[in-house]
Amino acid sequence: MNCSNNKLKSITKAVVPAAGKGTRLMPLTKAVPKELMPLGKKPVLEHIIDEIAEAGITEVLFVISEEKTAIRTHFGESLNGIKFDYVFQDEQKGLADAIYCAREWVGDEPFTVVLGDSTIETNQVVSPYTRLIDAYRDTDAACVIAVEEAPLEEVSRYGIVKPMNGVAPLFQIDGLVEKPTPEAAPSRYAIAGRYAFDPSIFRYIEQTPTGAKGEYQITDSIGLMLNSGNPIWCVALGDGETRRDIGTFEAYFEAFTHEMRKHNS
Numbered sequence: 001m002n003c004s005n006n007k008l009k010s011i012t013k014a015v016v017p018a019a020g021k022g023t024r025l026m027p028l029t030k031a032v033p034k035e036l037m038p039l040g041k042k043p044v045l046e047h048i049i050d051e052i053a054e055a056g057i058t059e060v061l062f063v064i065s066e067e068k069t070a071i072r073t074h075f076g077e078s079l080n081g082i083k084f085d086y087v088f089q090d091e092q093k094g095l096a097d098a099i100y101c102a103r104e105w106v107g108d109e110p111f112t113v114v115l116g117d118s119t120i121e122t123n124q125v126v127s128p129y130t131r132l133i134d135a136y137r138d139t140d141a142a143c144v145i146a147v148e149e150a151p152l153e154e155v156s157r158y159g160i161v162k163p164m165n166g167v168a169p170l171f172q173i174d175g176l177v178e179k180p181t182p183e184a185a186p187s188r189y190a191i192a193g194r195y196a197f198d199p200s201i202f203r204y205i206e207q208t209p210t211g212a213k214g215e216y217q218i219t220d221s222i223g224l225m226l227n228s229g230n231p232i233w234c235v236a237l238g239d240g241e242t243r244r245d246i247g248t249f250e251a252y253f254e255a256f257t258h259e260m261r262k263h264n265s
């Protein structure tokens, strides 16, 4: 069924998955949740909340775990006009499962997902995240995904989309695949940790089998949504716009150094 025609278009909610184990950053993540590690002078999640606030979102749900209640202690109930809520993901079974934990809080409204370990830097007046929310409002999309062009040798780290009719700042896709080999990748456009969803995504998550890494992958849920006839659109990051994923020590050190240079220049 295509639910997108009668959809409620304005989005006020963001779900921030931050319950992952952070195994690639062990042993540091035994002491500090990955999402609270410093990026320059403040925790990664504060940069992300700034991005969310700037887009006019007023409600945020953090998906956390028993090991990561420091996130709740840090943010409390509200900041900068945003109201915070928290839900626990009992077992870390993948991003689709983390998003599914938000279903009651989301209800029957469209919502966004903003990964708790990725920032997006922009030199544009309108951020990619705001453009994504606008694209959801202005198109027939049941899902809009932010994407960034990645080097071919790195496509196997990401979800990769298949453009339908070429690529523009805003384009429609007719396929997507999680962590493909360079040979199998349908393009070099990698999912950049920001999504807007029609609430029908929860039905597709329920039907999603385990995928890459033996986890429930949201890329596979979006694939099911697409195969059921729902239009899926992408917002491409432009020149001077960069996603910084702090999931590995190498990427974290690079992001940290970059942030400190901005302060010192």
Ligand code: UTP
Pocket: 017, 018, 019, 020, 021, 022, 023, 024, 025, 034, 035, 063, 089, 091, 092, 093, 094, 095, 097, 098, 115, 116, 117, 247
């Ligand atoms: P990642 O896969 O990058 O985080 O998920 P991870 O699982 O913590 O990392 P590794 O592989 O063990 O090193 C991206 C975001 O989704 C959240 C993470 O907390 C991170 O912010 N996530 C991931 C969940 O909330 N639950 C999950 O089951 C998986």
